[in-house]
Amino acid sequence: MKSIFKIAKFTYRELIRNHIAIVWVIFAIAIAALDYLLSMLSYGYQKQVFIDLGLGGIEFAGVLTLLLSLAVTYVTEFDQRAIYLQIVKPLTKGEYLLGRILGFIGINWTIVLGMSFLIAGILWFYGASVNIMYWEAVIGLLLEMIILNVVGLTFQMIGTSMAGVVLYTLFTIILGHLLANLKWLLHKHISSFMKIILNIFYYIFPNLEIFNIKDRMYLPHHVLSLVQWESILLYTFTYSFFAFLVGWIAFEKREFK
Amino acid sequence: MLRSDVRKIFLIVLFFGLQGFLSNKNLKSDFNSNEYFFSTVNQHFSVKHVPSILRAAADLSGFRTIMADFFWIETVEYYGDFKNQKLLYPDLYQDCRVIASLNPYFEINYTFGGAALAFELGRSGQAINLLKIGSYYNPKDVVLKYMMAAIVYQHLHQLNKVVAFLKYDIDSGKAPQRLINILANTYIKLKKYSQAKHLWEVILHKTHSVTEREEAVRKLAAIYKLLNEKKYNRRAGIE
Numbered sequence: 002m003k004s005i006f007k008i009a010k011f012t013y014r015e016l017i018r019n020h021i022a023i024v025w026v027i028f029a030i031a032i033a034a035l036d037y038l039l040s041m042l043s044y045g046y047q048k049q050v051f052i053d054l055g056l057g058g059i060e061f062a063g064v065l066t067l068l069l070s071l072a073v074t075y076v077t078e079f080d081q082r083a084i085y086l087q088i089v090k091p092l093t094k095g096e097y098l099l100g101r102i103l104g105f106i107g108i109n110w111t112i113v114l115g116m117s118f119l120i121a122g123i124l125w126f127y128g129a130s131v132n133i134m135y136w137e138a139v140i141g142l143l144l145e146m147i148i149l150n151v152v153g154l155t156f157q158m159i160g161t162s163m164a165g166v167v168l169y170t171l172f173t174i175i176l177g178h179l180l181a182n183l184k185w186l187l188h189k190h191i192s193s194f195m196k197i198i199l200n201i202f203y204y205i206f207p208n209l210e211i212f213n214i215k216d217r218m219y220l221p222h223h224v225l226s227l228v229q230w231e232s233i234l235l236y237t238f239t240y241s242f243f244a245f246l247v248g249w250i251a252f253e254k255r256e257f258k
Numbered sequence: 259m260l261r262s263d264v265r266k267i268f269l270i271v272l273f274f275g276l277q278g279f280l281s282n283k284n285l286k287s288d289f290n291s292n293e294y295f296f297s298t299v300n301q302h303f304s305v306k307h308v309p310s311i312l313r314a315a316a317d318l319s320g321f322r323t324i325m326a327d328f329f330w331i332e333t334v335e336y337y338g339d340f341k342n343q344k345l346l347y348p349d350l351y352q353d354c355r356v357i358a359s360l361n362p363y364f365e366i367n368y369t370f371g372g373a374a375l376a377f378e379l380g381r382s383g384q385a386i387n388l389l390k391i392g393s394y395y396n397p398k399d400v401v402l403k404y405m406m407a408a409i410v411y412q413h414l415h416q417l418n419k420v421v422a423f424l425k426y427d428i429d430s431g432k433a434p435q436r437l438i439n440i441l442a443n444t445y446i447k448l449k450k451y452s453q454a455k456h457l458w459e460v461i462l463h464k465t466h467s468v469t470e471r472e473e474a475v476r477k478l479a480a481i482y483k484l485l486n487e488k489k490y491n492r493r494a495g496i497e
Contacts (some may be wrong), residue, residue: 039327039328039331042334042335046330046366049327049482050327050330050331051321053324054327056322057321057323057324060321088285139374175318175319177316178317178318178319178320179317181317182317209320210320213324214321214322214359216322216323216361218323219361219363219364220363221363221395221398221399222395223395249457
């Protein structure tokens with residue numbers, strides 16, 4: 002367990018050293034400024050528009066950080082073969098992968114939480130309060146980041162090029178948001194063969210709409226109690242666990258020459 | 259190798275055990291509300307009024323609300339453009355429908371669009387259609403229903419009843435700023451000049467828009483003129 006946290010700490014520091022946090026700071030300021038300017042144009046609905054755009058910016062920043070981190074670490078670990086130093090240490094490949102996942106989640110959560118506090122701080126500065134739904138949407142984003150980080154690192158273990166890893170992850174994010182419409186399509190009159198294919202897609206890709214609370218914040222009967230959170234957490238950890246197992250197996254089978 | 263395999267099997271068993279425990283607990287506690295939550299995850303809105311490229315972008319990115327916000331800003335800009343005013347805002351209804359398709363819970367879209375279409379452009383049918391969509395998705399929102407009632411009474415030329423409904427909407431705090439102007443104009447039509455004067459004064463002090471301020475000054479000048487005429491007529495014994 003200690004070695005897993007050591008790897009996580011090392012990954013976190015490595016990503017900080019790669020100036021990913023600086024990219025985030027610039028991005029956070031740009032998003033907050035753009036968000037503020039656009040909300041000014043929204044004719045009496047500044048607060049809602051500011052929160053909506055802020056949450057979108059947080060998700061965008063999280064995804065961008067993940068893709069950047071994946072690209073940066075792929076180059077150092079696999080292209081420059083820094084991974085050799087890690088795999089000769091007395092720890093299993095599973096422990097190493099888990100440590101890296103925790104490190105990635107650490108940097109991602111720092112950025113997501115940092116930006117969400119920034120948005121809440123700006124609102125507080127202008128005398129507007131942040132409702133509970135905002136924080137629920139932020140928790141949704143944090144959980145989404147867990148799945149995306151695990152999937153991203155799994156692709157890193159499977160992929161053979163940096164561009165491939167980034168593209169696989171990006172397409173998973175896009176298809177993950179499309180799954181809600183896939184379910185709608187499954188209820189239509191389409192051939193059973195197509196239904197089987199669509200069902201495979203539905204269960205293979207992560208349903209990111211579950212975490213997309215920011216788009217359902219204004220639903221009049223929106224309920225998010227302990228029961229829903231249990232299900233969301235269960236889905237997050239189930240999916241992450243399977244993705245982790247796939248990544249672990251791929252890492253075990255990977256040949257280092 | 260054997261040790262790592264045992265560890266993997268242990269983790270899988272642990273995982274399924276945990277999953278079974280949690281699912282069972284969920285079923286026992288409150289499955290109905292959970293079912294509702296997950297039905298909202300897979301909900302599919304009407305696609306009739308959203309261009310397909312835009313629709314695809316909204317679905318693929320998971321930024322449906324943000325796209326609705328961008329369209330809202332664009333619609334407000336469209337409404338503020340003098341060039342479009344000359345053409346009587348031909349795209350206003352369509353733009354409001356696009357926003358409603360992207361985010362059907364965006365209430366100000368219905369109140370703003372409904373007020374502009376019915377009271378300023380005389381397109382009551384379109385306004386009622388828009389408010390019907392709003393009421394369907396926001397059944398608890400009384401403001402939308404009251405606005406519909408105000409539009410119907412306006413159509414029937416029963417302006418006293420229009421005033422009552424508009425006042426309720428304004429007092430709720432959910433109505434757009436424009437509705438105060440509409441209420442002030444309705445007071446003028448009803449020859450209730452002192453109430454109209456009070457509202458235009460409030461608008462003049464509160465608004466940040468230059469156009470609205472100019473409109474308020476113009477309206478106040480007209481009201482003062484009418485009030486003076488009224489005073490003169492009263493003195494002269496003319497009713």
